[in-house]
Each structure stands twice: as structure tokens, then as C-alpha cells.
Amino acid sequence: MSLKYVGKNITRPDAVKKITGKSLFLDDIKLPGMLYTAILTPPTAHAKIVSINTSAAEKEPGVIKVVTGKGIDFLFGDNVKDRVPMAVDRVRYIGEPVAAVIAENPHQAKMALKKIEVKYKTLPVYTDAREALKKKAALIHPESGNYWHLPGMGPEAKTNIADHYLLKKGDVKKGFAEADLVLEGEFNYPFGSSAAIEPHGTIALHHEDGGIEIWSSSICPFVIREDIARTYKLPVASVRVHIPEVGGCFGYKSDVTVEQTIAYIASFVPGRPVKWVASRKEDFLSTLLGHGIRTKFKVGVKKNGKLTALQTTILHSTGAYVDTGLHVMRGSTHNSTGTYEFPNCYLDGYSVYTNTPPVGAYRGYGHQESQLGIERMMDMLARKLGMDPFKLRESNYLGPGKMTALGEKLWESNGNVKKCADIVRKKIFAGKKKKEDADYYYGRGFAAIMKSPKGAPFSSKSCYLKFNVDGSVSINMGGAEVGQGLRNVVRLVAAEALKIDPSRISVYTEIDTQFSPWEWQTIGSMFTIQGGRAVVRAAEKAIHQLKKTAMQALKCDYDMLEYDGDYVFLSSDPSVRVSVPSLTQGYMTEDGITIGEVVHTTSDARLPRYSNPDANGQGSCGVTYTFGAQACEIKIEKKTGKIIVDHFASSFDVGQVINPIQIRGQVVGGVVMAVGSTLYEEIKFDADGVCPNPHFSKYRFPTINDAPAKQTVEFVETPGKIGPFGARGIGEHPVIGVAPAVLNAVYDATGIDFYEIPLSPEKVKAALDAKGDR
Amino acid sequence: MSEKITFKVNGRERTVELEGWERGLDVLRENLGLTGSKRGCDDATCGACTVVVNGEAKKSCVLLAKKLDGADILTIEGISKGKKLHPIQDALIEAGAVQCGYCTPGIVLELYALFSKNLSVSKKEIKDALAKHLCRCTGYEAILEGALLAQSKLKKNLSVKRPSRRFCNV
Numbered sequence A: 001m002s003l004k005y006v007g008k009n010i011t012r013p014d015a016v017k018k019i020t021g022k023s024l025f026l027d028d029i030k031l032p033g034m035l036y037t038a039i040l041t042p043p044t045a046h047a048k049i050v051s052i053n054t055s056a057a058e059k060e061p062g063v064i065k066v067v068t069g070k071g072i073d074f075l076f077g078d079n080v081k082d083r084v085p086m087a088v089d090r091v092r093y094i095g096e097p098v099a100a101v102i103a104e105n106p107h108q109a110k111m112a113l114k115k116i117e118v119k120y121k122t123l124p125v126y127t128d129a130r131e132a133l134k135k136k137a138a139l140i141h142p143e144s145g146n147y148w149h150l151p152g153m154g155p156e157a158k159t160n161i162a163d164h165y166l167l168k169k170g171d172v173k174k175g176f177a178e179a180d181l182v183l184e185g186e187f188n189y190p191f192g193s194s195a196a197i198e199p200h201g202t203i204a205l206h207h208e209d210g211g212i213e214i215w216s217s218s219i220c221p222f223v224i225r226e227d228i229a230r231t232y233k234l235p236v237a238s239v240r241v242h243i244p245e246v247g248g249c250f251g252y253k254s255d256v257t258v259e260q261t262i263a264y265i266a267s268f269v270p271g272r273p274v275k276w277v278a279s280r281k282e283d284f285l286s287t288l289l290g291h292g293i294r295t296k297f298k299v300g301v302k303k304n305g306k307l308t309a310l311q312t313t314i315l316h317s318t319g320a321y322v323d324t325g326l327h328v329m330r331g332s333t334h335n336s337t338g339t340y341e342f343p344n345c346y347l348d349g350y351s352v353y354t355n356t357p358p359v360g361a362y363r364g365y366g367h368q369e370s371q372l373g374i375e376r377m378m379d380m381l382a383r384k385l386g387m388d389p390f391k392l393r394e395s396n397y398l399g400p401g402k403m404t405a406l407g408e409k410l411w412e413s414n415g416n417v418k419k420c421a422d423i424v425r426k427k428i429f430a431g432k433k434k435k436e437d438a439d440y441y442y443g444r445g446f447a448a449i450m451k452s453p454k455g456a457p458f459s460s461k462s463c464y465l466k467f468n469v470d471g472s473v474s475i476n477m478g479g480a481e482v483g484q485g486l487r488n489v490v491r492l493v494a495a496e497a498l499k500i501d502p503s504r505i506s507v508y509t510e511i512d513t514q515f516s517p518w519e520w521q522t523i524g525s526m527f528t529i530q531g532g533r534a535v536v537r538a539a540e541k542a543i544h545q546l547k548k549t550a551m552q553a554l555k556c557d558y559d560m561l562e563y564d565g566d567y568v569f570l571s572s573d574p575s576v577r578v579s580v581p582s583l584t585q586g587y588m589t590e591d592g593i594t595i596g597e598v599v600h601t602t603s604d605a606r607l608p609r610y611s612n613p614d615a616n617g618q619g620s621c622g623v624t625y626t627f628g629a630q631a632c633e634i635k636i637e638k639k640t641g642k643i644i645v646d647h648f649a650s651s652f653d654v655g656q657v658i659n660p661i662q663i664r665g666q667v668v669g670g671v672v673m674a675v676g677s678t679l680y681e682e683i684k685f686d687a688d689g690v691c692p693n694p695h696f697s698k699y700r701f702p703t704i705n706d707a708p709a710k711q712t713v714e715f716v717e718t719p720g721k722i723g724p725f726g727a728r729g730i731g732e733h734p735v736i737g738v739a740p741a742v743l744n745a746v747y748d749a750t751g752i753d754f755y756e757i758p759l760s761p762e763k764v765k766a767a768l769d770a771k772g773d774r
Numbered sequence B: 001m002s003e004k005i006t007f008k009v010n011g012r013e014r015t016v017e018l019e020g021w022e023r024g025l026d027v028l029r030e031n032l033g034l035t036g037s038k039r040g041c042d043d044a045t046c047g048a049c050t051v052v053v054n055g056e057a058k059k060s061c062v063l064l065a066k067k068l069d070g071a072d073i074l075t076i077e078g079i080s081k082g083k084k085l086h087p088i089q090d091a092l093i094e095a096g097a098v099q100c101g102y103c104t105p106g107i108v109l110e111l112y113a114l115f116s117k118n119l120s121v122s123k124k125e126i127k128d129a130l131a132k133h134l135c136r137c138t139g140y141e142a143i144l145e146g147a148l149l150a151q152s153k154l155k156k157n158l159s160v161k162r163p164s165r166r167f168c169n170v
């Protein structure tokens, strides 16, 4: 298929507004009569609230109202209703809202906050799932057995287990019996923050007529709308949610996070909008964290390299509330096979309540956490077998005719991992490894990756497309632009499908549930594939409408007509034609009588046949897969233990590149983000559940000097069957293989196996010294 | 105790009444409505709030507002002329350096101050200036590419002698 616009570097439509500082982000919005709120959080992560005294705070200048959670009689949550908008009688994590001040300006609100007195009675604090699982552990949610939850998921009463997912394929005992070698390993991917540069924020307004209006730097306006409507017992139509420009998301602005809290606070001042924007500390500790996943692997393999069995335990410290976290654990569990076919699997995942901020989506959604394990295991297995690690992998790659752990059969259209692996292998491993010198060890490492989207039964995206009188086109959708460039994807896909120049297509700039067509939420690297499909379907419908009117205008049969973007014409005689603009609002005949319809269409698209897991945990819950491979060359400074990534290569089978500059930007940015996780980033908690490093100065975030000196990015384009023009997603994929590739390279350089990140210079140095001593 | 300060922003003289606690960023965003400068952190680490003060790139979130009395400030709102973007802006767009755009205004102003002082800075010096900024989206590659492109565009402009801009002789 020759494509005219898809695959070309056409500048994104929002670039100028962004570079002139004119894009409106949440914090840039000022509404008439707006008030500001500041939120009090506790000094310890697990405690009963004995008393709250707000009287001094109420007398502070500018204070309108002081709010506590006393008397809240509802829980919220999409998967498990276990959340409260503000602590009622106990706090469960360090960022939990305990009270709030509403004031005329943010400074006054913050000052008055200091005057609130709270007495706590401390409870035992668990910051790691392993502690919370102990027999005598106190219950973080004593009443979790009564919580509403979606069928097939949710807490186990009288334990701190918040969700359990078991996936079985074949017979794992038999598989291990057949193995010539069984190897075990334990890995840890600690807490991190998505840490978009724009902190999360919300404005909430309870109108006097009962309706509620919310502005949020979120990617799930419709989830928020439905959730708020349920809480306040309103028709969903009475809640309106606006999403302005979003300054990066990377996961944690999905699901309902702070919106319920701000809506609750604002409910005390009907008629006045109340704004809250997180400080960086609040963004870390009072929204959603990422990861917190420990994994155990047991892999069986035959001498010839054929994998026979996989047993994994995924232990997720899900935080104080599980609602958003359980799917991360589930995704992590069913993706713990990585890109390999195991005939026998026993994959056992637990989300466990802990006294840490709730974990939610983080770019990669469980994949990097468990694929760190499997990709390290593959290297270690190859070593034990005395086999080339590439050969071991190649003997087991998923591909056409193979079955995933979920029992989904793969086809050629799912993409080709081997091709990706060959590309990065050539880039990184072609020459000889650099020899150790006085200052550095050198190493090379590889990881193959698999990414499945995280679907849900109603995970649709919709598109509203209208032709204007001049033949230009306006498109409205509910997908959140967070920087990833989806507006350009929409525009290029529409241009291709409608055969018109992208400059004639305008794409929505903000989401407003009052006007935007419904979309579940912009997650799971699904927008290109699903949203793009919705655009193609809407375009096809619009062309159909144009032809229907043209058929009357030209007095001919429908199937004799063709469309080229400018005209609808007779295929047998293109000079018999009618222009698109003359058809858009219906066609006016010579006598002024108008025939036909206004050309505007709606469409939707979801992942085909997504299903809930069956009794074995299997089903079509992966739905479509993307494969790729990543590899790197590193050096390790002997003196300090510092790891320097010199060259990082990535290749993914994306089906079809939509925009080369943007897709490279996604990969390069994702790799640097994951280099951050691998080498520097960790949100820590002490014994009281207090975070000692809730600021960028202590949460080491990669700067330009930490980015790999060179990145190579290449794509394989095996067309998929679902997405527009064969395209698949890319947003999350680049973060998945980074940690294992780097850790495999560290072994290559030093002969030391690491199982945990971040790999700080201190850790590496200590291990090097210990090795030297031996 | 309120206090008045007068300073120049984007070539215009402005007078603002302070309560005393405000930082430069608060004055720009809240008092003057110049919301192109962004806040991304609490500890002067992200660079999203960077503006040019008396020719130097400064993190406005830590500048005490009263110290701005008499200063000459350039914000992102003053850098392009109507629909005509500054070459730094053109270059960053061309390189694909704009993703979410939240870090972008600060980076534009950092480069503006850098190139205004010395257009012949080395790549290393450009990287050191950019290292004062956090970007979660791009991985910095396109930003560096855009910065280098901007440098060469500005050098070309210099050779055709554009009329000088404020702070910027290029």
C-alpha cells in the first residue's frame, strides 16, 4: 500500500501553541470566584485519627472553610471500592488527605493548614508486601471482605491480600519433571514515580443547580465523570469533566486519583470553583506511585534449550488502596513469560495492601517489572547450559502458531520478535567487545520484550468527524494528548483515510465530556491502534455519506462512484463529478432544492473480543501483542561503580510507523525514563512509612548528562490486522527492556549478577569490592 | 505589609503590589497572567519556570519577588513577535523537541540567554545549560538537536545582520 501522509514527518498540530507558552494547562486556568485548597497529610503512614481540631485554622486570614473527612459515608473505586476521598477515622499512607483548608489564595490555605491539630494513635506500618503478608500482621483494611468489587477480583477477607490472580497453562509439575535444568531467581522493581514535569491538579465546582464540573490534568475524563456521578447520586449527564493540555502522564494521571478528594472539598462551598495543584512532594506521595513489584522465577529448560515450564510469583506492594493497582499486578503476572512460549505455566500474582501511596499505572504497566526477571533468567540459563543466549531465546520466541500463557494463539500479524532482535544485535554485538582498561569495565546486554495492551470490557474509543462547507474536516475524540502526539496520529490517519491534505484537518484541542465522544481512557498504548481504527471507520462512513448524496446529484448507481478527496466522480467517466464541498451540507440542486444529509459521522473501536479471565486465568485479555528487542553497550567506572550507557539500541515491530520523528521521540524518551528507573530512581519509605526523598533533588531523575550518548532506533513493520494501516502501539514499549538489558550488560562487564534496581554506583562499587576481596 | 515593585516585562514597565511571600513565578503567573512560565517542582530543580532576568536565565520560582524591582525580564510571551517565532522556537519544533510542552518555555529561555551571551558556545556548554532542565518526555535527544539547529540558524541570521533584539545581539 503506498501511503501519502502516514509515515511522513509532518509537524504536530500543537507545537506552536506549546512553544509559545500558550497551551493552557490545568494550573493556567483561572475561573471567576475561584478558591484554593491546601491539604493536610499525616506524619506517619498508619494510624487511627483520635481527634482533629480545626478551630484555630478557621480564624486564619482568607480562610473560607476547613474540611475533614468526618462523616464521609461512601467509598469509591472502579475495580474495588476501597477508597475514601479523605481519611475518615484512620490514615493508611503518608500522602493521605486528613483535612483541607479552602481559602481565597493558595498561600493563605497553606498557612492555615499549619494551625490544624490532629492527634493520632499509631498502628503498625508495612511498606513491603512481604511484611503485610505475615500471619500476625495488622489489617490495613479490616473490612475489606465487604468491599464492592468487579466479579472475579478483589480482596481476600481478613488478610492484607487485596487481589489474587492465578494463571495456569498446561501442567507445571510435568514441565519441571521434563526439564534438564531448573533455575530460580528473585528480582525487585521498587517504587518509582511517573513524575511528569506538570504535577497533577484538579479544579472542582459544585454548581448551585446540583451539577458538578471538574477540570483535571487527567487522561480519563469519562471514568472521573461516571465515578463522581455515582458518588453524588447524579445522572452521569449532570457531571461535566474538562481535560486541558496535559504536561506528561506516563500512567499516573489515569484512573481516579485526586479528583474525588477535590470534589469532596469543593462540596463544602457550592457555587465556588476550588483549585488544587500538587506540589512535587504531593505529586509523588498523594497521587499514584509506580511499580513496587517483587518477582520470583523458576524456569525449567531442556539441554537443547527448549523451555518446559515457568513458575512465577508476582508480589505487588499495591499501597493503601488497590483499586488502580490490581491490574498492574495482573498485567505483570501474565506478561512474566516475556517473549517466550512456555508449554507449562503457573503464574501467581498478589496485590497486597501496604502503608504506601497507592500504586497505579506507570508507563509499561507491570511489563518491565516481570520482564526484568525473565530476561535476566534467560541470560543466566544460557550461561548454565553453556549455550549462546541468542540461540536459547530464538529456540523459544513466541510467534506464528505459538500460544501465550493466556492461551492466545499468535499469528504473523502479531509481529516478529526475531527480526527486532537481529537488528539490535547487529547494532550492539557486531564488533568485538571493548577490553577492560585502567578506568572502565565494558559490557553489552540484550533483552527481548513483549507488550500486551491492558484492555477492559468497555475499553472503546470513539470518533466524531464532520465535513465543513469548504471540504475541510474537524475531528473530535476523547483521547488525551499528554505529549505523545496523538493529535498528529489522528490527523495523519484521517488525512490518509480521507485522501485530503492534513492541513485541511483540524483535531480537537481539549476534552470536554459535554461535547467529546466517549472513550474509556487513554491508556495501554492503545490510542494509535484503537483510536486510529475509530478514525478510519468514521472516515469510511463519511465517504459513504458523500457518495450517497453524490449518487442522487449525479443520477447514477452507488457502486459506480469513486472518491478522491476533492470530488466524487463516475469511475467510468471521471469528468462526471461533483465536488466534496458541494456535498458536505447536502447537495443543492439547480432549483435550490437540497438533497442528502449533512456529512458528519460517529464511530468507535475496541480491541476485538477482549474477555475476562476464565477459571485458569486465561482468556483474550492480552488481545494484541507487540514485540521488540533492546540492547546496550555500557561502561562501568572502576573507581566509583558508576554505570554509563554509551549506546542503546531499540527495535519494535510497530506494524506501520505513523510519524517518524514522533515515534523516535517516544522511544528515545522512554529509554531515558527507564534508564532513570534502572540506575537512579526510587521512592523510598522509612519504618514509619515516611518518604525521605519526595523531591527531585533527592529523587534522581535523568538529565541530559545521564542520557545514553547514542540511541539507535529502528522499526520492523509487519502490518497488524487491527490498527490503522497496520499500525500498533509504541508508547510504553521502550521502557520494558531497559533494566534487563543494562543488568545483563553489567554481568557481561563484571561477572556480577544483579537482581534489583536502581543500580546505584554505591551498590556496584560494593559488589566490585566484594568480588575483588574474594 | 504590602510593597510595590516596578520592573520591565517583555519590554513593558509593570508595577505590582506584593504581600511579601511571592516569588518571581507567582508574580508572573498570578499577578501578570503570564502563564507560559511553568511550575514543576518545589526545590528549584526542574527549570520549567526559567525566565531571562537582566540577560541571565533564572529559575523564577526561587527569586524573591521584591528583588525583581528594577529588573528587566523576558518571558516566553515576549520571545516571538506575533506569528513570527524566534529561530530557537522554530528549531526546537523542527527537531521534534516538543512533546507535552511543559518543559519547553523554560528551555527556550535558557537557550535564548545562552546564545545571547555567546553564540559560539560549544556543544558541551549547550549540554551544561540544558542539564539545568528536566524533561520527562523527550529523552533530551531532540532538544539537543534543536539547540544545535537553533545555534546554526542564529549564526546564519547574524551573517545577514538582522536588527538586534533586546538582550540578544543575534
Ligand code: FES
Pocket (backbone or CB within 6 Å): B038, B039, B040, B041, B042, B043, B044, B045, B046, B047, B048, B049, B050, B059, B060, B061, B062
Ligand atoms: S519550578 Fe522552578 S525549578 Fe522547578
Ligand code: FES
Pocket (backbone or CB within 6 Å): A197, A247, A248, A483, B097, B098, B099, B100, B101, B102, B103, B104, B134, B135, B136, B137, B138
Ligand atoms: S516535553 Fe514533556 S517534559 Fe519536556
